[in-house]
Amino acid sequence: MIELRDLAYVRLGASNLEDAQSFATKSLGLQVGEQAKQALYLRSDDRAHTLCYFEGDPQDQTVAFEIADQDKLNAAGATLDALGHAVHAGTPDECALRKVKAFIGFKDPTGNQIELVVRPERNGKRYFATRDAGITGFSHVGLFTTDPLRDELFWTQVCNARVSDRIGDIALMRVNAIHHTVALAPGRGPGVHHINHQVESNDDVLRSYYHLSGQRVPIVFGPGRHPTSGARFLYFQGPDAMVFEYSVGVDEIEDEEGHRPRQFGFEPSSLCMWGARSGRPR
Numbered sequence: 001m002i003e004l005r006d007l008a009y010v011r012l013g014a015s016n017l018e019d020a021q022s023f024a025t026k027s028l029g030l031q032v033g034e035q036a037k038q039a040l041y042l043r044s045d046d047r048a049h050t051l052c053y054f055e056g057d058p059q060d061q062t063v064a065f066e067i068a069d070q071d072k073l074n075a076a077g078a079t080l081d082a083l084g085h086a087v088h089a090g091t092p093d094e095c096a097l098r099k100v101k102a103f104i105g106f107k108d109p110t111g112n113q114i115e116l117v118v119r120p121e122r123n124g125k126r127y128f129a130t131r132d133a134g135i136t137g138f139s140h141v142g143l144f145t146t147d148p149l150r151d152e153l154f155w156t157q158v159c160n161a162r163v164s165d166r167i168g169d170i171a172l173m174r175v176n177a178i179h180h181t182v183a184l185a186p187g188r189g190p191g192v193h194h195i196n197h198q199v200e201s202n203d204d205v206l207r208s209y210y211h212l213s214g215q216r217v218p219i220v221f222g223p224g225r226h227p228t229s230g231a232r233f234l235y236f237q238g239p240d241a242m243v244f245e246y247s248v249g250v251d252e253i254e255d256e257e258g259h260r261p262r263q264f265g266f267e268p269s270s271l272c273m274w275g276a277r278s279g280r281p282r
């Protein structure tokens with residue numbers, strides 16, 4: 001079994017790196033960790049980066065997870081290979097670009113680009129952004145799936161994810177005590193459905209609602225509260241139509257052995273218990 005410890009980073013192709021930088025720093029509230037010629041490394045916590053925008057095709061999107069060590073990375077590569085996934089071992093240059101000691105890349109059954117990394121770089125300086133969005137860290141991602149049942153089996157049987165709850169066919173899956181680290185959302189093809197950062201308080205969610213609205217950043221859902229994780233949330237749209245989420249107050253699953261996933265109907269009240277309606281374009 002492939003043991004995912006945590007999310008490491010997301011890499012997103014950007015059609016315009018300057019626009020991406022402006023959004024990430026002035027709207028989202030990330031800190032520029034490093035600005036390379038064709039890439040921008042952004043921080044949200046004590047890591048060297050948790051989001052990288054690079055000059056490229058916006059459809060080129062990768063989600064990375066941390067693995068404990070090189071032995072476990074080798075074992076993960078062998079497992080994926082045996083299951084017929086094409087596995088790419090990162091070259092030294094590719095590792096340097098990702099600020100990790102080693103990684104492998106492969107595609108999940110939908111075709112989402114996934115990387116498994118060991119020893120992602122930390123930064124001795126604390127995360128300090130120019131816009132105070134109240135971000136406390138990078139927390140979860142949504143991935144599109146073309147076959148929810150097949151992909152749920154991949155993430156829970158080949159990898160160590162556990163389903164915390166389902167909304168219709170959307171599986172909210174954890175890899176540690178936090179309610180979910182990966183959400184699988186039905187879609188027409190691969191890609192990142194949304195990128196979540198946790199914020200400190202309800203005030204931060206509402207402050208950002210006004211701040212982003214004032215900047216004409218499209219708000220796609222919320223402010224609202226998810227009945228599943230209990231989190232108060234706000235979704236908004238960034239460059240190349242990527243959706244970002246802030247949330248606060250995500251539940252932890254205390255009884256790992258005894259927890260049974262709850263099934264919510266696929267209806268608006270399952271997504272927001274306050275009555276917000278999603279205006280998501282896709």
Ligand SMILES: CC(C)c1ccc(C(=O)O)c(O)c1O
Nearest residue numbers: 142183185226228229230231
């Ligand atoms: C609509 C998406 C996939 C969703 C649903 C529920 C939660 C939650 O319980 O926190 C999310 O964070 C979501 O992004």
Ligand SMILES: [Fe+2]
Nearest residue numbers: 140194196245
């Ligand atoms: Fe989310």
